[in-house]
Amino acid sequence: MTEHPILAARLPGMNADALGHVTQTYGPADAPVSIALPKLDAAAIAAVAASVKTATRRTLKTYPVARIVDTLDAAIARLLDRAHPIRRQMDRLLPRLTGYDADMVGLGLTRYLMTFRKPELLRFLAEDFPNPAILDGFQPLPKGGYGRAYGADLTAHIWAGNVPGLPLWSLAAGLLAKSGAVGKVPTAEPLFAGLFVDALAEVDPALAECIAVVWWQGGEEAPERALLEAAELALAYGGNAALAAIRARTPITTRFLAYGHKVSFAMIGREALDAAKTAETARAAAYDVMRYDQQGCFAPHVIFVEAGGRSSPERFAGHLAQELQAFERTYPRRALSLGEAADVAAWRAAAETSPGGAVIGDPAGLWTVAFDDGTDGQFSPSSLNRAIRVVAVQRLEDVAARVAPYRRLLQTAGLACAPDRLFALSAELGLAGVRRVAALGDMTAPEAGWHHDGRFNILDLVEITEIDGRALPTADRLAAYVD
Amino acid sequence: MDFAGKTVLVTGASRGIGRAIATAFAGEGAGVVVNYLANTEAAAETVAACEAAGGDAFPVQADVTDLAAAARLVKEALDQFGRIDVLVNNAFGPYRFDPETRKRHWELDWNDYQRQIDGSVKAAHGLIQAVLPGMLARADGAIVMLATDLVARPSVPYHDYTTAKAALIGYARNLAAETGPLGVRVNTVAPGLVYPTDASRGTKQAMRDAIASQTPLRRVATPADIAGPVLFLASPWARFMTGQTLYVDGGLVMA
Numbered sequence: 087m088t089e090h091p092i093l094a095a096r097l098p099g100m101n102a103d104a105l106g107h108v109t110q111t112y113g114p115a116d117a118p119v120s121i122a123l124p125k126l127d128a129a130a131i132a133a134v135a136a137s138v139k140t141a142t143r144r145t146l147k148t149y150p151v152a153r154i155v156d157t158l159d160a161a162i163a164r165l166l167d168r169a170h171p172i173r174r175q176m177d178r179l180l181p182r183l184t185g186y187d188a189d190m191v192g193l194g195l196t197r198y199l200m201t202f203r204k205p206e207l208l209r210f211l212a213e214d215f216p217n218p219a220i221l222d223g224f225q226p227l228p229k230g231g232y233g234r235a236y237g238a239d240l241t242a243h244i245w246a247g248n249v250p251g252l253p254l255w256s257l258a259a260g261l262l263a264k265s266g267a268v269g270k271v272p273t274a275e276p277l278f279a280g281l282f283v284d285a286l287a288e289v290d291p292a293l294a295e296c297i298a299v300v301w302w303q304g305g306e307e308a309p310e311r312a313l314l315e316a317a318e319l320a321l322a323y324g325g326n327a328a329l330a331a332i333r334a335r336t337p338i339t340t341r342f343l344a345y346g347h348k349v350s351f352a353m354i355g356r357e358a359l360d361a362a363k364t365a366e367t368a369r370a371a372a373y374d375v376m377r378y379d380q381q382g383c384f385a386p387h388v389i390f391v392e393a394g395g396r397s398s399p400e401r402f403a404g405h406l407a408q409e410l411q412a413f414e415r416t417y418p419r420r421a422l423s424l425g426e427a428a429d430v431a432a433w434r435a436a437a438e439t440s441p442g443g444a445v446i447g448d449p450a451g452l453w454t455v456a457f458d459d460g461t462d463g464q465f466s467p468s469s470l471n472r473a474i475r476v477v478a479v480q481r482l483e484d485v486a487a488r489v490a491p492y493r494r495l496l497q498t499a500g501l502a503c504a505p506d507r508l509f510a511l512s513a514e515l516g517l518a519g520v521r522r523v524a525a526l527g528d529m530t531a532p533e534a535g536w537h538h539d540g541r542f543n544i545l546d547l548v549e550i551t552e553i554d555g556r557a558l559p560t561a562d563r564l565a566a567y568v569d
Numbered sequence: 570m571d572f573a574g575k576t577v578l579v580t581g582a583s584r585g586i587g588r589a590i591a592t593a594f595a596g597e598g599a600g601v602v603v604n605y606l607a608n609t610e611a612a613a614e615t616v617a618a619c620e621a622a623g624g625d626a627f628p629v630q631a632d633v634t635d636l637a638a639a640a641r642l643v644k645e646a647l648d649q650f651g652r653i654d655v656l657v658n659n660a661f662g663p664y665r666f667d668p669e670t671r672k673r674h675w676e677l678d679w680n681d682y683q684r685q686i687d688g689s690v691k692a693a694h695g696l697i698q699a700v701l702p703g704m705l706a707r708a709d710g711a712i713v714m715l716a717t718d719l720v721a722r723p724s725v726p727y728h729d730y731t732t733a734k735a736a737l738i739g740y741a742r743n744l745a746a747e748t749g750p751l752g753v754r755v756n757t758v759a760p761g762l763v764y765p766t767d768a769s770r771g772t773k774q775a776m777r778d779a780i781a782s783q784t785p786l787r788r789v790a791t792p793a794d795i796a797g798p799v800l801f802l803a804s805p806w807a808r809f810m811t812g813q814t815l816y817v818d819g820g821l822v823m824a
Binding site: 189193365366369408409412413415416 | 764765774777781782786787788789791794
């Protein structure tokens with residue numbers, strides 16, 4: 087069955103039909119999805135950017151932040167409703183587009199969207215602003231004087247990757263900062279951003295015009311330059327090489343924030359490995375490995391397991407294998423490209439031949455657990471796609487030193503340990519560069535308002551205009567009512 | 570397991586567990602009669618899946634709770650394939666497995682029970698009456714019933730459904746005692762929660778996780794998991810088994 091190509095772009099103030107499109111086909115041969123991606127040259131990007139800026143000044147800039155929160159909340163409520171037409175489109179199309187298991191995408195989306203409801207958005211704001219009213223008007227500053235936070239007229243968002251929903255982070259943060267957005271979607275998952283804008287448009291069409299969703303072929307420089315020229319702030323996601331190229335094209339007057347690739351790992355204390363808890367611990371770890379086939383930066387590459395518990399690290403690896411096997415049936419891994427399959431095979435071969443190493447799992451299987459008895463013991467990246475290495479360690483306290491060489495890449499550590507160790511270990515991990523410590527099983531679902539890669543979500547997007555502390559007393563002298 | 574040259578009748582085979590069973594038999598070379606109630610398109614997909622798996626398949630619409638329709642179903646199957654070696658009673662009355670909206674005991678009336686008993690026991694009875702003469706004439710045949718592990722462990726008390734399935738197990742044991750001496754074996758497969766099927770789609774992830782965490786094999790069943798034991802019981806590998814109930818639920822119930 088062929089369907090009309092689905093439009094990925096949202097171009098307020100522009101006649102999308104007048105543009106040329108590239109039609110890209112995704113998904114399995116028996117259920118392909120055609121997506122129409124717009125061909126936008128530099129002039130078209132400049133026009134879209136101008137239109138978004140105008141809309142932003144007209145609407146978004148005049149909204150109190152509470153209204154933006156309510157609007158986002160209402161849009162998210164629509165997307166949380168599995169029967170809503172836009173959510174149904176997401177549930178139907180995103181799995182086919184990305185190859186991820188449909189149940190995994192559906193459940194993952196719900197869990198993710200729940201972190202953008204009103205209570206969570208208020209938490210976002212509270213996390214960054216002691217007094218969020220600073221986004222609406224001048225507020226007293228502790229040092230004296232008054233300050234008001236202004237988001238950029240236009241923020242450029244350049245997204246990457248294929249984990250559905252990623253654009254929502256920066257779009258929501260940008261809207262709360264009252265900044266218009268032109269977002270460039272990645273070819274791997276071009277649909278979510280536009281569908282989110284549709285949900286927003288159902289609640290407040292004028293607000294939805296403050297967001298444009300665009301695309302250009304990776305490597306095309308002219309449209310990217312045009313966007314980076316038009317924007318005051320650019321947020322870019324992706325690998326370091328891609329980010330460096332984008333940064334090189336960014337004018338010095340456009341502030342540039344990069345979210346590069348990160349790696350994560352897990353640590354399991356001997357107290358989580360007694361006869362009752364081993365299976366439960368393994369299940370939580372397997373869940374983190376299974377979610378989006380480790381494609382997100384929150385996913386573990388290595389699990390360090392402490393010796394001395396009732397289950398040895400090797401026994402734990404066996405439990406982990408069984409849990410991955412079970413998930414393979416309930417949430418199958420997506421079909422891999424030849425390159426990805428070769429990466430997994432090479433990773434597996436290296437694990438098999440390393441001293442003190444062993445591999446559990448059928449070579450034809452769809453998951454791999456490698457076990458390292460500690461002979462190597464070091465952190466090393468996984469091939470991803472449900473390949474995980476279990477490394478035996480004598481003490482969890484030894485782990486921070488082993489990951490420290492990767493400090494610029496570290497992000498999340500998933501911990502299973504008793505409370506007294508949680509803080510001591512976190513202190514060491516923070517020093518080593520880890521920016522998020524999560525419970526095992528929650529690694530891939532960060533809570534609302536977490537400090538993304540250690541930074542502030544909204545605060546990083548605004549600039550403060552301040553009224554100098556001496557300005558008011560000086561103005562007082564000019565007041566009509568002064569005696 | 571070679572079912573080449575054998576004919577298998579699977580009731581309720583357009584979707585879910587029934588489709589998985591039909592496809593698995595076809596994969597072992599059987600000719601499969603794909604019975605369905607209403608969803609012609611889904612039945613056609615099952616037939617296509619059977620053919621792709623290497624077997625022969627033939628759709629027959631029939632409401633198996635109607636004794637006359639059950640007789641017609643068997644007649645059409647015999648017209649097509651000449652014999653029926655295996656009968657799989659998989660169909661049951663329409664039911665939604667939703668722990669949140671299920672009727673509690675005091676909200677049920679007898680008609681709820683009656684519908685389920687008709688869907689399970691009456692449907693099986695009508696088909697067996699129609700199929701058994703041919704099996705007895707050859708002194709060879711296998712009948713497999715689909716029940717549920719809820720009869721042993723009502724994790725969620727779906728009263729009407731589970732009571733009807735418990736009756737079906739009793740029916741199967743009595744029939745096994747009767748027809749064993751005449752060469753026809755009767756056994757039952759009792760699955761745990763099977764997800765996803767159209768009937769179980771309302772069972773939310775939290776419930777599935779709760780069941781999986783209690784299950785030695787650490788997950789809930791998929792439709793394909795149920796097919797293996799059904800094929801086994803229908804095959805000569807199980808030639809010395811009758812009147813048995815196999816729990817196929819990852820070890821949740823051990824009996």
